Amino acid sequence: MSKARITVVGGGIGGFTAAIALQASGFAVTLLEAAPAFGEVGAGVTLSPNAMKGYVYLGLAERIAAAGVEPTRQRIQHWQDGRTLVVMDRADMRQRYGAPYVYIHRADLHAILVEAAQAGGCTLLTGAAAVAVEGTTVLLADGRRIDGDLVIGADGLKSVVRGLFEPEKAHFTGHVAWRGLAPAEGKLAELAAFPGMHIGPGRMVVRYPVRGSKILNMVFFARQEGWVQDGWTIPASRADLEETFAGWAPEVQAMIAAAPEDRLYKWAINARKPLSTWIIEDKVALLGDAAHAMTPFMGQGAACAIEDAIVLSRALSASSSIGDGLQRYVAARHERATFIQQESNANADRMQARDTELFGLEGLRNEDSLGLLDYDCRTVAV
Numbered sequence: 433m434s435k436a437r438i439t440v441v442g443g444g445i446g447g448f449t450a451a452i453a454l455q456a457s458g459f460a461v462t463l464l465e466a467a468p469a470f471g472e473v474g475a476g477v478t479l480s481p482n483a484m485k486g487y488v489y490l491g492l493a494e495r496i497a498a499a500g501v502e503p504t505r506q507r508i509q510h511w512q513d514g515r516t517l518v519v520m521d522r523a524d525m526r527q528r529y530g531a532p533y534v535y536i537h538r539a540d541l542h543a544i545l546v547e548a549a550q551a552g553g554c555t556l557l558t559g560a561a562a563v564a565v566e567g568t569t570v571l572l573a574d575g576r577r578i579d580g581d582l583v584i585g586a587d588g589l590k591s592v593v594r595g596l597f598e599p600e601k602a603h604f605t606g607h608v609a610w611r612g613l614a615p616a617e618g619k620l621a622e623l624a625a626f627p628g629m630h631i632g633p634g635r636m637v638v639r640y641p642v643r644g645s646k647i648l649n650m651v652f653f654a655r656q657e658g659w660v661q662d663g664w665t666i667p668a669s670r671a672d673l674e675e676t677f678a679g680w681a682p683e684v685q686a687m688i689a690a691a692p693e694d695r696l697y698k699w700a701i702n703a704r705k706p707l708s709t710w711i712i713e714d715k716v717a718l719l720g721d722a723a724h725a726m727t728p729f730m731g732q733g734a735a736c737a738i739e740d741a742i743v744l745s746r747a748l749s750a751s752s753s754i755g756d757g758l759q760r761y762v763a764a765r766h767e768r769a770t771f772i773q774q775e776s777n778a779n780a781d782r783m784q785a786r787d788t789e790l791f792g793l794e795g796l797r798n799e800d801s802l803g804l805l806d807y808d809c810r811t812v813a814v
């Protein structure tokens with residue numbers, strides 16, 4: 433079993449994490465990425481301790497933490513006057529969970545993952561867009577056929593591999609996001625030092641530092657009826673943000689003023705409905721967004737992809753057949769990922785409610801209070 437050939441479709445956070453883990457467990461991994469080069473969008477990502485436990489397992493956690501920023505606290509603020517509604521202590525993450533809480537630029541994380549996959553001996557192919565899967569053979573757009581013993585679909589929200597499970601496409605969730613990075617200077621340096629979010633009716637603004645706290649990652653969320661543009665990242669203007677966030681706190685206006693006009697993008701937030709299973713016999717498995725793309729209001733999409741990758745690798749290593757390993761993977765992961773998918777949607781309603789004054793009065797329900805950070809993909813039963 434350990435020499436089984438595994439084809440991972442997709443070189444995102446989930447695909448790379450799976451490839452590194454599986455190759456280290458003795459499988460022969462080929463990773464296929466549609467893009468002409470490995471890379472990631474210019475934006476940040478939060479890796480909460482449950483995600484970072486996966487990188488402790490792979491021996492990459494300290495490199496990732498060193499390339500990122502570990503916050504000591506976070507806050508949730510009122511949209512209009514900026515007053516602090518809730519403070520979350522992040523100083524003791526390592527002691528409490530055995531892994532750090534890290535903000536990192538996606539490109540920095542990706543560079544570490546690509547290097548680790550290369551060093552581990554994975555075969556990495558770029559310009560390799562999967563168009564179909566037949567049994568355990570992946571067909572590429574340029575006519576090549578990649579044979580193996582198992583196909584893992586880690587090809588994200590618009591997964592081709594998921595097409596084997598259902599005909600539906602990803603759906604628009606009614607949320608849009610503008611993303612931008614700006615130098616953490618002046619007022620923005622203060623915001624980087626105490627990161628968090630402003631919440632208000634139908635909207636919210638998230639910010640945190642990356643790259644040694646020299647850059648502030650900013651995401652502006654709003655609800656919007658329909659989405660007609662075809663495309664992934666639509667160039668946006670500061671004027672859009674000024675109009676959408678008129679009347680919001682001075683700190684939000686400072687972030688909008690610093691948003692880079694030439695590198696400000698608007699995204700539709702699309703998601704997937706839960707699938708009843710993510711595996712086909714002993715041939716195909718899905719992980720990450722391909723399996724359970726969710727809204728980003730719990731900051732757990734990438735974390736779930738990392739957890740999937742480690743648990744899948746452990747389940748296959750612990751089994752005498754691929755089919756048994758895949759059954760164990762789904763049994764270990766499906767309930768949790770589906771729960772987080774549903775809670776992420778509910779979190780948007782909680783944080784973007786009509787009356788911000790009431791936020792948190794009934795008890796905060798977030799990744800901390802739901803116990804999501806306790807999860808340990810290194811030891812959970814497979």
Ligand SMILES: Cc1cc2nc3c(=O)[nH]c(=O)nc-3n(C[C@H](O)[C@H](O)[C@H](O)COP(=O)(O)OP(=O)(O)OC[C@H]3O[C@@H](n4cnc5c(N)ncnc54)[C@H](O)[C@@H]3O)c2cc1C
Nearest residue numbers: 442444445446466478562587588720721731732733734735
């Ligand atoms: C605004 C926003 C903020 C977010 N913030 C956070 C956060 O702070 N924390 C967190 O945990 N999550 C966050 N998420 C969610 C997170 O980004 C995703 O859940 C995560 O990136 C999923 O990783 P993945 O590897 O499954 O998919 P992807 O990152 O989408 O990677 C899929 C890869 O497959 C490739 N590919 C696609 N089709 C093919 C094909 N046919 N053949 C070959 N390759 C293909 C793509 O080019 C890509 O490289 C956020 C999401 C959004 C939208």
